[in-house]
Amino acid sequence: MSQSIAAHSSAAVVEETGIPTNKLGMWLFLASEVMFFAGLITAYVVLRFSHPAWPGPEGHLNKWLGSANTFILLGSSWTIVMALADFQADRQRSGRLYLLWTILLGSAFLVIKGFEYRMKLEHGIVPSTNIFWSCYYTLTGFHGLHVLGGIITNLWLLVRSLRGRLGPSQAYRAELAGLYWHFVDIVWLFLFPMLYLF
Amino acid sequence: MANTVHAATRQYLWIWGWLAGLMLLSIGVSELPLAPHLIAWIILGFSTAKAALVALYYMHLKQDRKLLSFVAVFPLLVIVLAVLLVASSRLVKL
Numbered sequence: 001m002s003q004s005i006a007a008h009s010s011a012a013v014v015e016e017t018g019i020p021t022n023k024l025g026m027w028l029f030l031a032s033e034v035m036f037f038a039g040l041i042t043a044y045v046v047l048r049f050s051h052p053a054w055p056g057p058e059g060h061l062n063k064w065l066g067s068a069n070t071f072i073l074l075g076s077s078w079t080i081v082m083a084l085a086d087f088q089a090d091r092q093r094s095g096r097l098y099l100l101w102t103i104l105l106g107s108a109f110l111v112i113k114g115f116e117y118r119m120k121l122e123h124g125i126v127p128s129t130n131i132f133w134s135c136y137y138t139l140t141g142f143h144g145l146h147v148l149g150g151i152i153t154n155l156w157l158l159v160r161s162l163r164g165r166l167g168p169s170q171a172y173r174a175e176l177a178g179l180y181w182h183f184v185d186i187v188w189l190f191l192f193p194m195l196y197l198f
Numbered sequence: 199m200a201n202t203v204h205a206a207t208r209q210y211l212w213i214w215g216w217l218a219g220l221m222l223l224s225i226g227v228s229e230l231p232l233a234p235h236l237i238a239w240i241i242l243g244f245s246t247a248k249a250a251l252v253a254l255y256y257m258h259l260k261q262d263r264k265l266l267s268f269v270a271v272f273p274l275l276v277i278v279l280a281v282l283l284v285a286s287s288r289l290v291k292l
Contacts, residue, residue, distance in 0.1 A: 017263070017265055018263050018265075019262070019263050019265060019266060023266075024265075024266070024269070027266050027269045027270065030270070032273075034273040034274065034277070035273050035277070038273065038274075038280075042277065042280065042284065045281070046284060063225070063228070067221070067225055070221055071218065071221065074214065074217045074218060075214070077214075077217075077252060077256055078211070078213075078214040078256075081256045082210060085206060085207065085210075089203060178256075178257075179257055182252050182253070182256050182257045186248075186249045186252055186253065189245050189248050189249050189252075190242075190245050190249070193224060193228075193238075193241045193242065193244075193245055197224065197225070197228040198228075198234065198237070198238050
């Protein structure tokens with residue numbers, strides 16, 4: 001791909017680095033988020049290898065629900081990158097549709113996660129049950145909060161677009177929201193196998 | 199311009215296809231009668247490939263300035279260093 005349709009659309013000033021300030025700021029924020037999740041994941045790995053019986057006698061997670069959620073998040077990554085392409089080309093109606101799909105898919109992810117939580121809680125499996133479930137609730141809880149944050153941001157973008165305030169000069173907002181959403185997707189790409197497949 | 203947009207759109211769809219395929223492969227590998235450590239390494243390899251595809255194409259690192267790639271990769275290097283330190287520590291039983 002020689003030319004990106006997602007080339008810098010930012011109205012931000014910059015330019016010593018050649019990168020719009022808001023975009024560089026978002027990447028630095030994501031770098032700090034990487035450190036946050038890496039801390040949690042590294043703790044999980046250390047605990048995982050320190051315990052021969054894992055996850056314990058309380059049972060495993062439902063691999064198929066986890067897989068469904070992974071496909072949902074992967075789908076939402078595609079819809080948000082399509083939304084960005086549309087907003088940059090000032091195709092507002094199509095952009096809004098893709099953004100709405102992203103919000104719906106993110107919400108579906110949270111609904112399924114809530115369903116999983118309910119199943120476990122009904123069986124008396126809580127964070128204090130054992131170290132695996134403690135890790136599970138911590139990792140998926142923080143990730144779920146990030147998904148919720150992404151949904152709220154996308155809703156805000158949708159409202160801006162409906163009010164006619166997300167034209168090509170403002171499309172950088174969609175780009176920043178997209179970067180965050182993709183990051184949340186990437187975190188799940190590692191959480192899913194570690195919690196559900198190993 | 200229209201061709202460029204069309205090509206990018208098609209590419210996004212291709213990348214999604216790869217992501218979904220690698221995802222299915224991960225699930226398939228988890229069912230194979232292999233040593234758990236081997237399964238873990240294979241699946242983590244797939245996850246890394248998927249993360250790279252998302253970062254390069256959906257987050258546009260492939261065509262962005264290299265500085266952004268550095269910002270993205272630097273924390274990962276720190277993490278690898280931290281994990282190696284933990285793994286080599288006598289205080290942690292792995």
